[in-house]
Amino acid sequence: MLFKVEMTVNIPKDLPTAEADAIKLKEKNYSQELQEAGIWVHLWRVVGQYSNVSIFDVRDNAHLHEVLTGLPLYPFMKMNVVALCQHPSSIK
Ligand SMILES: O=C(O)CC1=CCC(=O)O1
Numbered sequence: 001m002l003f004k005v006e007m008t009v010n011i012p013k014d015l016p017t018a019e020a021d022a023i024k025l026k027e028k029n030y031s032q033e034l035q036e037a038g039i040w041v042h043l044w045r046v047v048g049q050y051s052n053v054s055i056f057d058v059r060d061n062a063h064l065h066e067v068l069t070g071l072p073l074y075p076f077m078k079m080n081v082v083a084l085c086q087h088p089s090s091i092k
Contacts, residue, residue: 002083003064003083004055008051027071040056041055041057064081
């Protein structure tokens, strides 16, 4: 199942920089493992914002929930999730 997820990150200003950097590194490693596994299919930066638009290919809603709540930056994110299906005019 495919989902579009927009994630907006808001790290509190009083979080020490070293702590924030450590969480961002964990986030990078976590996302790259999921990309290598073919679960995190697209990851795009939204220009001018600390946001991304991502496409996930997961088994079901529960799997997406597990993936998203496992994000190290999850406590600092707002998310918007949209379920996708095949467009009738798509040639793929
Ligand atoms: O920077 C972001 O948009 C949050 C994020 C998702 C995967 C990653 O490495 O950072």
